Amino acid sequence: MHIQESSYREPLIIGRKDYKQITDDVCKGVEGKPNKYWYIAFTISFLGLLWYIGCVSYTIGRGIGTWGLNRTVDWAWDITNFVWWVGIGHAGTLISAILLLFRQKWRLSINRSAEAMTIFAVICAAMFPIIHMGRPWLFLWVFPLPNQFGSLWVNFNSPLLWDVFAISTYFTVSLVFWYVGLIPDFATIRDRAITPMRKKIYRALSFGWSGKAKDWARFEEVSLVLAGLATPLVLSVHTIVSMDFATSVIPGWHTTIFPPYFVAGAIFSGFAMVLTLLIIMRKVMSLESYITIKHIEYMNIIIIVTGSIVGVAYLTELFISWYSGVEYEQYAFINRATGPYWWAYWSMMTCNVVTPQLFWFRGIRTNLTATFIISIFVNIGMWFERFVIIVTSIHRDYLPANWSMFHPTFVDIGIYVGSIGLFFTCFLLFARFFPVIAQSELKTIVKSSADHHKSNH
Amino acid sequence: MNTIDLKKIKTISIILAAIGMVSIIIGFLTDVQREWASLLFNNFFFFAIALAAAFFVAVQYVSNSGWSIVIQRVPEAIGTYLPVALVLMAIIILGGMHSIYHWSHHDLYDPNSEHYDPIIAGKQAFLNLPFFIIRMVVYMAGWLGLFYLIRKNSIAADFAPLGDNTLYKKNFRLSAIFIVFFAVTSSASSWDWLMSIDTHWFSTLFGWYIFSGMFVSSLVVITLTVLYLKSKGALPSVNDSHIHDLGKFVFAFSIFWTYLWVSQFLLYWYANIPEEITYYQERFQNFKTPLLIMLAINFVMPVLILMTRAAKQNAKILMILGAILLIGHWVDLYLLVMPGIMGNEASVGIHEIGSFFFFAGAFLFVVFNNMSKVSLEIKNHPYIEESVHHHS
Numbered sequence: 001m002h003i004q005e006s007s008y009r010e011p012l013i014i015g016r017k018d019y020k021q022i023t024d025d026v027c028k029g030v031e032g033k034p035n036k037y038w039y040i041a042f043t044i045s046f047l048g049l050l051w052y053i054g055c056v057s058y059t060i061g062r063g064i065g066t067w068g069l070n071r072t073v074d075w076a077w078d079i080t081n082f083v084w085w086v087g088i089g090h091a092g093t094l095i096s097a098i099l100l101l102f103r104q105k106w107r108l109s110i111n112r113s114a115e116a117m118t119i120f121a122v123i124c125a126a127m128f129p130i131i132h133m134g135r136p137w138l139f140l141w142v143f144p145l146p147n148q149f150g151s152l153w154v155n156f157n158s159p160l161l162w163d164v165f166a167i168s169t170y171f172t173v174s175l176v177f178w179y180v181g182l183i184p185d186f187a188t189i190r191d192r193a194i195t196p197m198r199k200k201i202y203r204a205l206s207f208g209w210s211g212k213a214k215d216w217a218r219f220e221e222v223s224l225v226l227a228g229l230a231t232p233l234v235l236s237v238h239t240i241v242s243m244d245f246a247t248s249v250i251p252g253w254h255t256t257i258f259p260p261y262f263v264a265g266a267i268f269s270g271f272a273m274v275l276t277l278l279i280i281m282r283k284v285m286s287l288e289s290y291i292t293i294k295h296i297e298y299m300n301i302i303i304i305v306t307g308s309i310v311g312v313a314y315l316t317e318l319f320i321s322w323y324s325g326v327e328y329e330q331y332a333f334i335n336r337a338t339g340p341y342w343w344a345y346w347s348m349m350t351c352n353v354v355t356p357q358l359f360w361f362r363g364i365r366t367n368l369t370a371t372f373i374i375s376i377f378v379n380i381g382m383w384f385e386r387f388v389i390i391v392t393s394i395h396r397d398y399l400p401a402n403w404s405m406f407h408p409t410f411v412d413i414g415i416y417v418g419s420i421g422l423f424f425t426c427f428l429l430f431a432r433f434f435p436v437i438a439q440s441e442l443k444t445i446v447k448s449s450a451d452h453h454k455s456n457h
Numbered sequence: 458m459n460t461i462d463l464k465k466i467k468t469i470s471i472i473l474a475a476i477g478m479v480s481i482i483i484g485f486l487t488d489v490q491r492e493w494a495s496l497l498f499n500n501f502f503f504f505a506i507a508l509a510a511a512f513f514v515a516v517q518y519v520s521n522s523g524w525s526i527v528i529q530r531v532p533e534a535i536g537t538y539l540p541v542a543l544v545l546m547a548i549i550i551l552g553g554m555h556s557i558y559h560w561s562h563h564d565l566y567d568p569n570s571e572h573y574d575p576i577i578a579g580k581q582a583f584l585n586l587p588f589f590i591i592r593m594v595v596y597m598a599g600w601l602g603l604f605y606l607i608r609k610n611s612i613a614a615d616f617a618p619l620g621d622n623t624l625y626k627k628n629f630r631l632s633a634i635f636i637v638f639f640a641v642t643s644s645a646s647s648w649d650w651l652m653s654i655d656t657h658w659f660s661t662l663f664g665w666y667i668f669s670g671m672f673v674s675s676l677v678v679i680t681l682t683v684l685y686l687k688s689k690g691a692l693p694s695v696n697d698s699h700i701h702d703l704g705k706f707v708f709a710f711s712i713f714w715t716y717l718w719v720s721q722f723l724l725y726w727y728a729n730i731p732e733e734i735t736y737y738q739e740r741f742q743n744f745k746t747p748l749l750i751m752l753a754i755n756f757v758m759p760v761l762i763l764m765t766r767a768a769k770q771n772a773k774i775l776m777i778l779g780a781i782l783l784i785g786h787w788v789d790l791y792l793l794v795m796p797g798i799m800g801n802e803a804s805v806g807i808h809e810i811g812s813f814f815f816f817a818g819a820f821l822f823v824v825f826n827n828m829s830k831v832s833l834e835i836k837n838h839p840y841i842e843e844s845v846h847h848h849s
Contacts, residue, residue, distance in 0.1 A: 005843065006523060006839050006842060006843050008622070008839035008840065009840075101705075101709075103524075103849070232712075235716060239720065243723075246724050247723075247724060247727040247728060249730060254724070254730075255661045255662075255724075256662035256663075256720060256721045256725065258724070259662075259716075259720040260662070260665060260720065308637070308640065312640055312641060312644070316664065320659050320660070320661045323580055323583060323648075323659055325579045325580060326732070
């Protein structure tokens with residue numbers, strides 16, 4: 001099918017690439033030897049992962065008392081990190097499902113790595129509730145399993161249980177979606193393999209893909225069904241996460257805007273992380289022809305849109321807390337902005353509301369260094385957002401005698417920083433062994449959107 | 458427009474407006490408060506359709522949409538009802554102030570009065586007449602000014618040399634400004650005009666909820682108008698794929714509307730805090746049937762009926778479902794406004810339906826009259842070819 005594309009649109013593949021060159025460029029990462037940057041990055045990440053394993057083991061061995069939680073602040077970094085990682089895990093599915101529905105072709109260069117990032121981020125996220133259980137070997141009890149303990153049964157009224165379903169569904173669908181997309185690309189690597197070992201591994205991974213028309217027809221059918229399933233999931237996961245807080249009666253948590261505002265914030269943080277990763281990846285793996293400045297600009301526009309939605313939500317919450325006339329609501333917000341955690345609140349405001357607005361300037365949103373710095377700001381800001389919502393809302397409750405602060409221990413810090421190590425270890429292994437661009441899908445837009453085909457029009 | 462019988466449409470709309478006018482007069486003679494309340498929500502219904510149509514146009518620009526260019530003149534025309542809607546809104550709000558808005562009574566703020574209400578008095582910095590009017594003027598000036606320029610440029614581009622994109626680029630910028638302005642003012646105006654009716658009650662999600670409802674109504678009206686014009690042969694470039702896309706929009710945003718309705722309701726139901734749940738308590742006690750029917754229409758019907766591709770391309774299905782959806786969103790607005798003003802005395806009669814006729818007549822007249830003055834086909838747009846050859 002020939003798709004008419006306006007010459008006004010900028011090309012999405014540059015460098016006059018033909019099909020063969022695309023295959024070569026994408027497979028190079030898998031077939032060649034990694035350069036020294038990969039080894040340096042992997043070593044650092046792996047050390048982070050070891051630190052993570054150490055702190056998690058210590059927590060499991062000694063108990064949750066090793067964390068900085070106290071009777072007033074009984075939920076802090078653990079849930080902050082959980083929500084932060086789940087949020088980051090939103091970009092992949094947004095790109096592969098929602099941008100597919102909106103026919104955004106630029107998603108094809110970035111969907112593979114964004115989906116990989118989603119899966120690793122959800123793994124990082126899911127670890128936090130599990131280790132917070134204290135006895136993680138019993139984690140299967142979060143599911144409604146028949147058992148011989150009489151009344152032991154999950155509470156279907158609890159949003160924490162809804163979370164179990166929402167996140168496990170999301171993880172499963174994302175994983176299947178990602179893997180189905182990988183199959184034809186694995187087959188390409190299999191067919192090009194020159195060493196028997198590589199041939200064997202990628203043959204197993206590609207599930208006997210033959211490239212026949214029948215295979216493609218099934219492939220497309222499955223992709224369409226999965227996209228349909230994944231679209232509501234983009235909204236449902238963070239909606240349920242927001243309800244962990246919003247169904248309560250705690251001022252600062254109980255507010256109706258939370259579901260859509262959490263979803264917008266999740267997409268915001270997810271894209272920030274995609275930018276952070278891809279700006280480095282395109283450089284290290286020489287993928288500048290596929291992940292162009294235009295791609296970066298499009299993602300930056302998503303950052304402005306979602307960042308502004310989040311900004312409007314902050315202001316709405318602030319205004320309605322005053323307008324409500326509820327003394328406790330009002331105090332919760334005054335305490336956020338001017339209480340002992342003012343620095344967290346204003347870090348959040350600066351990073352999430354002010355810095356993304358710089359992308360209104362074309363010069364900034366097409367500048368890689370500026371984009372990279374702002375993406376880091378957003379990553380930090382979105383961590384602070386969850387910290388502000390969680391800790392500042394509970395550290396001063398109705399009884400002033402209970403007022404308290406939260407002080408993270410080395411275990412809290414170790415698990416958080418270590419989870420970043422886990423994430424990057426996974427991502428670097430992905431970048432080493434998997435095709436990082438969905439090359440067979442990307443080839444479908446060469447005739448409409450590659451630079452040399454566009455100039456022929 | 459040659460194939461459209463403009464005279465017939467104008468006659469019908471004048472008859473509708475005349476019937477409406479008569480019933481408005483009768484309404485004022487029988488129950489002044491009820492008539493003001495009916496005028497408010499009926500006018501808001503059509504105002505919302507016009508405003509969201511303007512928003513739709515702006516979104517097409519900033520998202521570099523290609524598919525929608527051949528139908529863009531339709532939402533542009535619907536947006537031209539905005540000035541009329543806003544003038545009427547100002548008249549209704551200022552004229553019916555004391556009937557509609559409980560907070561506009563001065564004795565609520567006087568500590569010595571027996572009607573003194575400390576909660577409402579606490580909101581005085583926001584809910585006072587001068588600031589209320591200033592805000593109204595700001596919203597109106599922004600929406601009207603920006604949309605006027607966008608439509609003007611879009612029409613002027615037809616006469617610019619082919620391939621000249623200066624006006625397109627201008628509209629891109631104006632649309633971005635419009636969307637930013639709209640993001641803040643669509644919420645703020647819904648707090649002012651709708652949420653403040655139930656003066657004690659508050660919800661942070663309210664503004665976005667109102668937006669989702671207005672967007673669905675507007676998408677339905679855009680779809681219905683496109684189908685009507687296409688059936689008369691006035692939009693030769695519109696094919697099944699365009700209709701399919703409009704159907705997808707109606708389907709998706711109906712679900713989005715439900716998502717926001719449920720989010721707001723579920724969180725208040727779950728927490729069960731008295732000052733929050735009263736809002737729903739009142740509506741569930743006195744308006745249970747219309748409320749449940751409204752939910753069935755606005756959620757269940759589009760989900761079940763528009764699920765398949767064939768249904769989204771079927772003009773007959775879209776026409777019938779669209780008309781029902783408009784009723785559903787009309788009932789939604791009714792339930793947002795009337796219980797707060799009339800309490801359990803609210804019902805549906807000559808006041809509510811009569812004023813609907815009046816605004817429907819005015820809306821049809823203005824939209825089709827303005828539509829007839831310009832070409833329905835955009836001639837100079839960087840993505841026009843993509844739209845003409847659109848195939849999803």
